[in-house]
Each structure stands twice: as C-alpha cells, then as structure tokens.
Amino acid sequence: MRVTPRPVKIALAQIDTTVGAFEANAARMVDRAREAAEKGAELVLFPELALCGYPPKDFLELGEFVDRCRAALEELSTHAVFDRIAALVGFPERHRGPGAGLYNAVALLRGGQVAAIVRKSLLPTYDVFDEARYFDPAPESGPLVEVAGVRLGVSICEDLWNDKQFWKQPRYLRDPIEELAAKGAELIVNVSASPYALGKPEIRRRMVGAAARRHGLPVAMCNLVGGNDSLIFDGRSLLVRANGEVQREAAPFREDVLIDELAPRHTQPSNPEARTKGASIISDETAETPAGALAVVAAYETDLSDANCRDLADALTLGIRDYMLKTGFRSAVLGLSGGIDSALTAVLAARALGPQNVTTIAMPSRYTASMSNEDAELLAKRLGVHFHTIALEPIFQAYLKALEPLFAGREPDVTEENLQARIRGTLLMAFSNKTGALLLTTGNKSELGTGFSTLYGDMAGGLAAIGDLSKTAVYALARWFNRQSATDLIPARILSRPPTAELREDQLDEDTLPPYAELDRVLRAHVEEHLGARRLIERGFAEDLVRRVLKLVVQSEYKRRQAAPVLRVTARAFGEGWRFPIAHGYRH
C-alpha cells in the first residue's frame, strides 16, 4: 500500500511573459526557479504557454515559431536549476495526427530533460479566445505526474473551468478535473492565462474553490500577469485547500513568486453534502450557455466599489505600461480637452509612464469654453505632465475655404464637427510622428458603442486606454483617483460639468445620446451579456430606449472595426471579442 503523501512545497511564479521572446521568457523562468529552489520549493509553476508568451495568435501558424520554441524548451530543460526543482513550462507542441496540428501543452522539466508532457483538453473558443483555431484538444487528460511523492493532475487553464456543479450544467462534454481525479490525482495543478475582468478574480476564487471541494483535491493555479495588446492578466495565482478555502493568493497586477506547502488529497473521505454547499454562484437564468457564464462576470461590474476601482486603475496602468514596453514606445501623447475622458486618460498615462514621459495638448476651437482650457492646463500642472496649446481655428478656416466650392449651398452639419475632431487627430499624430510618442485615444466604451466619436479624429491613436470603461465607470474611476489624493487630482469642475463634445454651439452629449445612466445599463446588457432587443425589454428597459441604443450600436460597427486596440477590463470589450458583420439586414 502507498504511504500517505506529505505536503508539497510549491512555487507559483507568475511572470510577465512577452510573445515570441523565447530567450527572455526562459531567462526569467530560470531566475524564478532559482529563487524558488533556494527557498526549498520542490515544484515551480509558470503560466500557460510561458515559453512563447500568451496569446501567440497566428505566430503559431509559422512552423519555425513553433520549432524555435521547442528548441528553446529543450535548451531550457538542460539547465542545472532543474536538478534542484521540477518545473512546469507551457509551450505549443506539434503532433502528427490528422491536420498535423498543435497541442497547447506543458512540459515537466526535471533532471536535465523534458520528463513528461501534458496537453490541454478544453480549448476556449469564444470572446477573445481562438484556441480551436490553433490547437487540437488532448485526446485524454493526464498522464499524472509524480513530484515529491505526490501524484499531480496537471491541467491547463480552461481544463479547470468546466465544473458542472459550479456552472449548474456542463459547458463542454468532458471534465478534465473529474478525469484526473478518477485517475488518482492527489493534487491538481493548473497553469493559466486567465485575463482580468471586473469581478473575475472573485469568480476565479469561487470556481477553483468549488472544484477543489467537490473532488476533495487541493489546487495550485499559476496565472499569467501583464498586458498583451488588449488583454490584461492580473496574476493572483491561487493555492486552494482541498476543502475549497483559499490558502494563499499571489499579488495582483505584478510579478510575484508565491511559495507555500500544499497538502495533497484528504485522507479522510469528505462529506459529499458539505462539499456541494455553495458550490455554484450561477443563477439559473445566466447559466444556460457559455455566454451565460460570461454574464455572471458582467454581473459584478455594477459594483464600482473602491476595491474594484483600484483593480481598474491597476489593470489599466499595467495595460498601458506593458503595451508601451512590448512595442518599444517610451513616451505618450494625448489631447486634453478639459473633459472627463481625456483627464482620466492623462492620469492613467502619468501613473503608468511617469509624468515626464507624457505630453498633453489642448486644441481649443471656437466652440471650446474657456473653462475647458483652464481645467486642462490645471490638470496637466497637477499631474506634472507636459502641456501645449495649439489653436485649431486657422486650420479649420483653411479646410472650410478649400471645401467651399464643393459644399456651396449646403448647411453646416456633422461634417464640420468631424472636421474639427480630425484636425485634432492630425495634429496629435504629427506630434507622435515627430517625437516618437504613442498617441493614446481618450474615447470610452459608451462612445465606442454608440459611435459618438469621430473616426480618424478623436478615435486616432495606438491604444484606447479607457475604451472598455463606460462613461459611468469613467466617472467612478475619476472620483476614486480624487479620493486617493489629498486634494482633488482632477479639477472638480471636470467632474461636475455636463459632458459635451464642444464641436458646435452649446452642444451637450445628451442632445444626441440617452442619459448615460440609462445608456450604459442597456449597453452593458447588450455588449457583455449579448442580449437582444426582446430580452432587454423583458428585463425592464423601455422599448424606445432599447431600439434607439441598439440602432446606434449597429450603425457604428464600421467605426469600431477601425478603432485602436481597447484595453479589456470587462467581460466583453469592443475589439477581438466582439465580431459582428458591418453589412447586414438584421433589425433588432
């Protein structure tokens, strides 16, 4: 008979990997493995696809990308540190079956070699995830891997996300954790790249806890940290006891190595009834489909609490910083209008890059109130960022004159409004081209959703820093920043003025859009929960409001298609996770 296994000392090394930077990622893993070994850890986990970075996307279709990653893995496996500590390192593994495709795999490095390989069974192919595009599912879970006398059931991210009890019904045919438990796993290991969304960390804790409790198995989950294009990974790796309690959690939004002992499977048979209690937080309404599961995440978003605002601030700060670092930009520029959106973007940029690396430019027109300029300048001063003013009028006049012959006899309309926005976009891009600063767009999710923005105007830029924040969330986060500072960081008037684009006389956003409080609720249910008009009306939204908002969403699809990448902080952001046709005949 087998001796009851003792606790294993595990290191969760949540590192910030860069896609395609095999050598840099490997070097980072060696450093962390060394650190973990020195502290007595017996096994170190790295995030999903740690060696090639996540998500590698179509690089996976270049044969030599996969080959080079494999070569880097073989080289890494011979490093002396892995004589002292076993490691699980994610990589894409080529197979020879039909399609000659890839597995999303993890290698056990030990004793100078790749001692075992485990493959992912469940491939997320929804929202921003396209894993079925690149990978084939593992035909079966396992094999179990023995480390320090404990049989580990190794799983990869989504493999852990199909607990039928937690989700109230299965999302996939297979449950890899059940399969590993049936094979005799004594501890579940999971290497993840689970992106941040508002409220998601709590879902993750409960979901992992529920699976642990149901199977009486502890779980060690190592999650990716860092920004990769639109996606922000929050880390928060978890050690969860067999009873479902969180034993330890790694830092949010930064690299961390969490080391602790985790006790393997309960030797006492656990009480099945106790196990099932509180196993699900999913309501019947939302658990119907995988999309329904996302709705659960969205449900948390109403909670713009201090803790959630801090998460948002930290997520966006990391997202901006990593985008700049990984694309090689050192400074940023943005237009400062005196409005709330650009104010918040400036605050985030200064926080991410240091104020000395941020330039703000005010570009007042004939419609700009003097208080807008004053507030913009005051904010720039408080933040310590560079500030310039460029007058729009002479350029605007030159355009109007050039267009006069073509526009003779036509009334001014949205054309002239867009023209001003595009002059601003062009000036900012000129500054970007001349100085090498990345232009940050300042549009929010309410604008992106309704098309209340100008393509090639205020939409011009390389990164939409707050493009996944509704106007409501923008205000909440701005107020949170002000509460963090002794005196208001963002001038109070910016927060108290009614929103205006200042593109014509006495313009207010609410002349064009429904009140943001209503708009944002409809948008959230439509975008994050994918509810159509009928379901929204059933939920209690006024029919005319619903039809008006959904019409705006449909009409502005072509704009979003050309928008800058949006830092994703909710269950669904515009961008890669939102794939609607432009040309169609659907009427909500």
Added chain:
Amino acid sequence: MRVTPRPVKIALAQIDTTVGAFEANAARMVDRAREAAEKGAELVLFPELALCGYPPKDFLELGEFVDRCRAALEELSTHAVFDRIAALVGFPERHRGPGAGLYNAVALLRGGQVAAIVRKSLLPTYDVFDEARYFDPAPESGPLVEVAGVRLGVSICEDLWNDKQFWKQPRYLRDPIEELAAKGAELIVNVSASPYALGKPEIRRRMVGAAARRHGLPVAMCNLVGGNDSLIFDGRSLLVRANGEVQREAAPFREDVLIDELAPRHTQPSNPEARTKGASIISDETAETPAGALAVVAAYETDLSDANCRDLADALTLGIRDYMLKTGFRSAVLGLSGGIDSALTAVLAARALGPQNVTTIAMPSRYTASMSNEDAELLAKRLGVHFHTIALEPIFQAYLKALEPLFAGREPDVTEENLQARIRGTLLMAFSNKTGALLLTTGNKSELGTGFSTLYGDMAGGLAAIGDLSKTAVYALARWFNRQSATDLIPARILSRPPTAELREDQLDEDTLPPYAELDRVLRAHVEEHLGARRLIERGFAEDLVRRVLKLVVQSEYKRRQAAPVLRVTARAFGEGWRFPIAHGYRH
C-alpha cells in the same frame, strides 16, 4: 431488393443572401423554388445558412437572432411551393447538449413541414472562419434523406473538404462523405459558402471531382454568391458526375439557378485504380497541414492570366457593389492621385456602381507632378465619373504654422509626408460626411503589408477595394482592363511611370521598399503560405530581402489593425484572416 434509382432533377439556386434579413432571404428562396418547380426540378438547394445569411458571426450569440431565424424557417416550411418541390435550407439550430450551443444545420422542407434536419460535422476554424466559436460539430453524419426515390447524403461545405486522398492526408479525424457513403448514400448533396480566392474555383472542381470519383458518388454542390463585408462568394455551383467529371457549373459572381438531372451512384462497381488516378493535386511539401492546403490555393495566384484577371475584376466589382447595397450607401468617393492604385479603384467603382455614382477628387500638393493631375483628370473623363480638384497647400501651410512652436529646430521628416496624406483623408471624409458617399481606400496589399501608407491618411475609408491585390496584381488587372477597351481606359502614362507617393521631392517607392517584383513574391509566401524567414530563405529568397520585408510586416501590424475591411481575393488577405499580435518580441 431495391430498384435502381433514376436520375434526380436538381436545382442549384445560388442566391445572394444578406445576413439577418430572414424575410428577404426567405422570399428569394420561395421565388427560386417556384421557378425550379415550374421547370420540373424535384429538389432545390440553397447555400449554407441561407436563411440567416453567411457569415452571421456574433449575431449567433444573440439568442433571439437564432429564435427569429427558426421561426422564419417554420413559416417558410409551410409555403405551398414546397408541396411541389423539396428544398434544403440552411439555418443555425439550437441544441440542448453541453454548452447548449448551436449546430450549423440544413432543413429538408417538404410537404408543409421541416421533414428532416442534417448537421455539419467539420467546422472550419482557420483563416477567416470561426465556426468552432459558434457551432458544435454534429456527433455523426446523416441521416440520409430520400428524395425522388434516391438516398441523399447531405453535407455542409467543409464536410466535403476532408478527402484524405485529395489532400494526401486527413485534415480532420472524420470524413463525413466516407460516412455517408458507408450509410448507403446514392448521391452527395453539399450546401456551401465557399469564398472566392484566386485559383480556388479550380481547386473546388478538382476536389469535388476527386471525392465523387473515389466514392463513385455524384455530387450536387450549391455555393453562395455575393459579397459580405470582406468575403466574396463566387457561386459556380457544381453538378459533378460519379466519375468526377463536371457535368454543369453555374454562373460565376452572380445569382443563378442551374437545373439538371443527376444520375445517382454507379450501378457498376467502379475500378478502384481508375478512381484514384489524378485524385490529388497537392504536392507533398504543401500538404502537411491545413495551412499547407491553403498554400495550394496560393500557388495558383502567380497565374495572372486573362481568365484570372476577369475573375478578379468580377469579384471586386461584386464585392464593392454588395458592400454598398448591404450597408445602404448609394455613391462612392475616392482620391485620384494620378497613380495606378487609385486609377484601378476608380475603374472598379465605376463598373460596380455606375460612373454617375462615383466622385473622384484630386488633391495636388507642392510635390505633385503636373502629369499626375492631367492623368487623373483624363481618367475621370474617360470613366465618366465626377471629378474635383482641391489644392492642399493652404491647409498644409496652416498646419505647419500651428505646429511650428512645437517642432522648432527639428528637420522635416516623415511627419510632413504623413500630414499631407492626412489632409487628403480629412478632405475626402468631409466630402463623405457631407454627401453620404462611401470613401473607398486605394491602398494595395504590398502597401498594407509593409506599412507603406498613412494611417488616417490614404488608409482612411470604409472599404479597401484593392487591399488584397499586390502591386504586381494591380498592374496586371489595370492592363487587363485596358485590353478590354478599344482605346486605353487607364492612360498609358499611369501604367508606365515608376510608382511614387509624391509626398516629397523626387520620391520613388523604391527609395523605401524593395522592387515590387521581389517584395510581392516574399510577401505572398509569407502572408498566404505563412512561411517564416528560415523557410523563405530555404526557398531561395535572399536573406537580406527576407529580413527587410518581414521587419516591415512586423512593424506595421498596428496600422493594419485599424485598416478598412479588405475585399479578399487571395488565400489570405489582411484583416480577419490575419491575426498577429502587435506587442511581441519575436524576431524573424
């Protein structure tokens, strides 16, 4: 014993469906069914997902989109015409299994009801296709459906694309056609939405022929026709005899109803050896992966023959026209520079929309040669499109003056070049906003690939009409158009001048880019075949050329992310089928 079945009279009704236009699509099907019934057809086929249009994309995640389509199907099924003729109508079918997802399904309408439902087994999830995002695979092929005494094996598009003999090895684990043959199918029916790419029609004929021959089964394939955002479907539905010969082919690039009798399975056992001959056109090198299979399509592209140029012209004409129709635009505008790209775009726009609906605008700067203006005006006159001229200089001066304080002491560089392009983009967008004309971008694939274009400048616009044509293909197609007209349609000087962006003194494209002949060959192998640097060098391209081109491709990813939708006419276009990260550390 069963009587040898007689030939079935089949109608292939290739219609141009619109996504989400359930009623309009249904009405179109009723019309065609009536026409087919009057001509004595016993079965009418429509394209894949005909009732909801293809590709519906994330509309499939709105529960009520699926519900409304199902309701439309039930209503359609009761139409009296289906007492006279059976029909196969594609629709998304909700199922109750894990994930509560959808099948990509086809309904047999007959005698006032949905008489049978068949589901798709193989779900393309590569290039522009995301079917695994939306659908679950049918657990098994079939059931067989009997029409006019013949047992039909019904398949949906990709189900037919896994002939292991044709592709030299299986691309998927299952072969639905083999499964249907084993069940006793006497005739294979396939409802498709197979988009056009250069050379693809011939692949399709051979592939269908090979499958027919191998199983000794005739195939009736009905393909979609029309443009849907980036994708252009060419129709060319096929009736293929059991010996693999094409019996009839429907019209390319337009709606058509092809009606003919097709004889069911050979009653004589066929000679297996004869069947296998010529079964594959795939070389060993390219058949390794599904991506390799795409390479086969790409291999045809070098052939810019007259027939292929006609296909390109017809494809792009249809693509432009349908994009306009389905988004509600009635007129188009574009900038006419005197160069080849805008000339070809103008020719295509005039062909698609009628010259009276096309406006061209020349916007000369200080660097524009007078022959550019002359050639632009001459072309506009020959085409009969509207033509305007707007001088750039005063606006350019106004910008330079406004930026002077910020740019003091800095030399002119690419900033000033981009500025001119952005002024043009802004003027064109002003015209678009004021008149409701769709702005067509004029950039080609060589420019998009290398980033030799200005974001928010010449990249501004709603549709990239020639964005999937390399510069080489642009010239070939322009020459083809000139050969079609008695006198040159495109002024000869436009074709003979060396390419220049005219954004600075004496500028030539080849100052910045490798010669197009070399550039385009490297780009094609990289983009369409996904070959990395090592493979390209192995293929014989000079190493410095390869590194230079691939570096340009990587550096310009952020621009492509914000590009207008590109009409796809090759095996891989930039846009939805090209998903590379912007922020990464991969060095080719």
